[in-house]
Amino acid sequence: MSNPLADMEKPDVIFCIGTNMTEAHPVAATRLKKALARGARLIVADPRRIRLAEMAHLYLPIRVGSDTALLLAMAHVIVREELYDLEFMEARTEGWEAFLEYVQPFTPEWAAGITQVPAADIERAAIWYGSADRAAIYYTLGITEHICGVENVQSLANLALLTGNVGREGTGINPMRGQNNIQGAGDAGALPNNYPGFQPVTDPANQAKFEQLYGRKIDLEKGPTKVQALEMAGDTIFAMLIDGENTVVSDPHQEHTVRALKSLEHLVVIDIFLTETAELAHVVLPAAAWAEVDGHFTNTERRIQRIRKVVDPPGQARPDWWIISQLAQRMGLEGFDYDSPVPVFNELCRVSPIYQGIDWELADSGRYQWPIPYRGHPGTPRLHEGGFINGRGKFTFTHYRDPAEVVDDQYPVWLTTGRRLETYHTRTQTGRSLGMDYLVAEEFLEVHPEDLAAWGLEDGDWARVSSRRGSLLIRVKATRRSPRGTVFASFAFSDRPINVLTGSGYDPITHTAELKVCAVRVEAVAPEEVGPIQETLALA
Amino acid sequence: MQTKTLADPLSRHGIRKVRTICGYCGVGCAVDVLARDNRIVAIHPAWDGPANQGALCIKGQFAYDYVHHPDRLTHPLVRGRDGRFHRVSWDEALDAAAEGFLRVQAKYGRHAIYGVASGRTPSEANYLMQKFIRVAFGTNHIDNCSRA
Numbered sequence: 001m002s003n004p005l006a007d008m009e010k011p012d013v014i015f016c017i018g019t020n021m022t023e024a025h026p027v028a029a030t031r032l033k034k035a036l037a038r039g040a041r042l043i044v045a046d047p048r049r050i051r052l053a054e055m056a057h058l059y060l061p062i063r064v065g066s067d068t069a070l071l072l073a074m075a076h077v078i079v080r081e082e083l084y085d086l087e088f089m090e091a092r093t094e095g096w097e098a099f100l101e102y103v104q105p106f107t108p109e110w111a112a113g114i115t116q117v118p119a120a121d122i123e124r125a126a127i128w129y130g131s132a133d134r135a136a137i138y139y140t141l142g143i144t145e146h147i148c149g150v151e152n153v154q155s156l157a158n159l160a161l162l163t164g165n166v167g168r169e170g171t172g173i174n175p176m177r178g179q180n181n182i183q184g185a186g187d188a189g190a191l192p193n194n195y196p197g198f199q200p201v202t203d204p205a206n207q208a209k210f211e212q213l214y215g216r217k218i219d220l221e222k223g224p225t226k227v228q229a230l231e232m233a234g235d236t237i238f239a240m241l242i243d244g245e246n247t248v249v250s251d252p253h254q255e256h257t258v259r260a261l262k263s264l265e266h267l268v269v270i271d272i273f274l275t276e277t278a279e280l281a282h283v284v285l286p287a288a289a290w291a292e293v294d295g296h297f298t299n300t301e302r303r304i305q306r307i308r309k310v311v312d313p314p315g316q317a318r319p320d321w322w323i324i325s326q327l328a329q330r331m332g333l334e335g336f337d338y339d340s341p342v343p344v345f346n347e348l349c350r351v352s353p354i355y356q357g358i359d360w361e362l363a364d365s366g367r368y369q370w371p372i373p374y375r376g377h378p379g380t381p382r383l384h385e386g387g388f389i390n391g392r393g394k395f396t397f398t399h400y401r402d403p404a405e406v407v408d409d410q411y412p413v414w415l416t417t418g419r420r421l422e423t424y425h426t427r428t429q430t431g432r433s434l435g436m437d438y439l440v441a442e443e444f445l446e447v448h449p450e451d452l453a454a455w456g457l458e459d460g461d462w463a464r465v466s467s468r469r470g471s472l473l474i475r476v477k478a479t480r481r482s483p484r485g486t487v488f489a490s491f492a493f494s495d496r497p498i499n500v501l502t503g504s505g506y507d508p509i510t511h512t513a514e515l516k517v518c519a520v521r522v523e524a525v526a527p528e529e530v531g532p533i534q535e536t537l538a539l540a
Numbered sequence: 541m542q543t544k545t546l547a548d549p550l551s552r553h554g555i556r557k558v559r560t561i562c563g564y565c566g567v568g569c570a571v572d573v574l575a576r577d578n579r580i581v582a583i584h585p586a587w588d589g590p591a592n593q594g595a596l597c598i599k600g601q602f603a604y605d606y607v608h609h610p611d612r613l614t615h616p617l618v619r620g621r622d623g624r625f626h627r628v629s630w631d632e633a634l635d636a637a638a639e640g641f642l643r644v645q646a647k648y649g650r651h652a653i654y655g656v657a658s659g660r661t662p663s664e665a666n667y668l669m670q671k672f673i674r675v676a677f678g679t680n681h682i683d684n685c686s687r688a
């Protein structure tokens with residue numbers, strides 16, 4: 001996030017797109033409610049009539065995967081109505097003159113045909129966002145889990161640059177990070193393109209720096225992404241070390257993932273449970289869980305926070321840092337003789353410019369948001385305040401593209417996936433927490449009641465959902481949260497593995513999977529077909 | 541002495557309170573975990589938590605049973621010739637893990653190995669995952685799960 005969570009209470013207009021905040025980030029949503037109580041106006045763009053949409057002053061029910069069209073048209077209206085911030089653009093951006101020209105053809109009427117949102121509502125959203133003194137954008141995976149994820153984000157950045165809604169209180173472009181430490185994983189360099197602290201591996205100066213630090217020359221080329229690596233499995237990649245990720249259930253196109261992992265000659269999994277992924281491993285190493293280790297998480301607002309050990313891990317389970325250090329030492333590597341997580345964190349701080357100003361002791365206060373470039377620096381709650389790190393803000397000429405897969409006669413229904421409040425990711429944890437399992441004991445497919453009727457189904461019936469990649473049986477649930485022609489399910493339950501259906505495409509730049517859109521067919525099933533399934537459920 | 545006991549009713553019942561951060565989502569709510577005899581008994585929101593200021597969602601407040609679940613892995617496992625997992629010592633497991641990577645490297649080269657780090661684990665684990673791959677193989681064959 002460019003701005004701190006505290007800023008959520010301060011905008012005049014809040015534009016939420018592709019974020020199911022009340023379910024995925026509930027506590028952040030309470031801050032947003034404070035802004036609404038203060039009189040802020042809320043615009044929500046989402047294919048589903050989620051709770052956040054119910055709270056909105058203006059709801060834009062966009063067709064799945066049409067975000068870029070909506071955002072281009074909003075830019076068009078802001079330019080047409082001269083709601084842009086000329087002073088800001090002149091002082092802080094470049095290429096703005098060309099951008100003002102570029103958006104001319106993208107009228108709200110053009111976008112209405114793609115997004116299925118009335119042109120007048122697109123216009124109103126643009127005017128609200130463009131005329132606010134402080135307007136803030138919040139988004140989540142609904143923006144990034146598309147083949148055009150990067151263009152979606154760039155389109156949002158265009159709007160903020162156009163109106164000067166960056167680097168000030170109550171503004172910004174704010175992705176809400178999903179997992180507890182997904183930000184920290186990137187910060188720490190678990191990326192194929194960056195060393196710790198987002199230092200590009202393709203820069204020879206960084207290569208030299210890390211050769212000196214690590215005593216080994218590391219490739220100047222970026223590594224493959226995880227998505228590419230799974231495709232290379234059994235072909236050029238033959239061993240993997242997977243730490244704490246249930247790849248089999250969380251990744252798209254499950255059959256492909258299982259085949260990829262099975263083709264490895266050596267798979268080592270570090271986890272707290274024998275997950276579906278661990279079951280495919282040759283070696284499984286038991287890890288200490290949350291509340292059993294000391295260390296740090298970095299939250300969505302770039303705040304580095306200390307986590308503390310409360311209880312001992314069960315049996316022989318050990319902290320990840322210990323396991324990886326031991327493994328490295330067995331392979332004869334130098335520089336892994338850590339006796340606690342403290343020197344590990346201090347080393348991370350030393351080698352990362354964005355963490356340079358802190359260490360284990362200073363981080364204890366939870367006060368620091370990176371970048372903290374030097375000792376005595378107070379940290380940076382709000383990015384881009386005086387200027388952009390990379391010079392001037394650049395506009396991007398984005399294009400609308402259809403999703404990798406569009407509905408047709410054979411697969412006439414859009415499926416979109418996501419999370420629910422009561423479950424977390426692949427449910428290896430919430431599925432094992434008593435109260436939680438009671439709240440959502442099984443997965444279901446959310447369908448508009450009129451679609452159900454049209455398909456000869458009733459609320460609670462079993463249906464077969466098929467895509468070009470697979471099919472599964474699932475119960476349907478009538479709800480007006482789903483628009484007609486679009487169905488929804490979460491991927492939390494391994495016994496209803498929604499990701500057998502998904503996986504139609506990837507963003508060509510980030511390789512983020514298009515989990516948010518695929519084309520499916522929904523059919524009523526005969527009771528005989530369902531019988532054995534119900535038995536398995538009853539047994540589980 | 542007596543005032544101290546009165547002021548600290550938790551410790552009178554053998555309950556420890558430890559400040560940490562919720563392990564579920566990226567908001568990063570601060571919590572006080574209450575534990576007795578090596579078991580978590582409750583989670584309280586931290587009123588001075590910078591991200592949450594006393595708020596918590598149901599996951600953060602209640603979904604901690606998994607920590608003590610009987611399904612937790614308690615021993616290293618290595619797949620034997622019979623295709624099944626066998627409980628082994630850490631020594632044996634680490635040797636098997638290391639030996640496998642060295643074998644694959646000898647057979648197919650250093651680009652045949654890949655590491656997947658986690659958005660759930662602490663930054664220390666992520667830092668060491670990337671350092672391990674980069675130092676052991678000199679490659680950038682490392683990613684985390686942010687793309688899916």
Ligand code: SF4
Pocket residue numbers: 025026027028562563564565566567568569592595596597598599600601
């Ligand atoms: S308590 Fe809820 S909102 Fe807060 S970090 Fe945990 S999961 Fe996220």
